[in-house]
Amino acid sequence: MAEKTFKIIKTEFVKDKHFDSLEELTRELHDYVHWFNHIRIHGTLGYVSPIDYKLEHLKKVV
Template sequence: MINAAAEATFKIIQTEFIKKRHFIRLEELLRKLYDYVNWFNYIRIHGTLEYLSPIEYKLKLLKNLC
């Protein structure tokens, strides 16, 4: 199960972030990857997470546990 989640995440990164991009310097890649991961976790909504971002969904689950 963990492997499937990791593979799905890498597939999304490949199709949404890497595809058709060329990075001249490692620093550029790292900065843009950092921005992408933050966008993915805090802004991008996911249909499988009740159309919430991963962080919003996690906070909702934690709130329901208390």
Template structure:
């Protein structure tokens, strides 16, 4: 529902994780370096990092089990 304080809680939680694990204190020499490191982070987040809310599986493992 429009105006509901919980409507984008998942996105806000993801932004918090992104900022604390990736962006805080990071300095990039170029846009290309930022792009490479961001791609590495997204790959790590989706394929290697376990998530407690997914039963301590990676998002890819969770998705494959639920198919």
């Protein structure tokens, strides 16, 4: 799982980018992770975001 996550970060986030400072990298990585978890839809999750998928799953469990 970790290898797949790092591959996605390298191919979608880091590829062909240059960061002028650690602060810029940190800010943009935070924005990317937020987008990835809250906005980007995932085919393996039924074309919903991971957060939406998790919330829907929790409704069924509780």
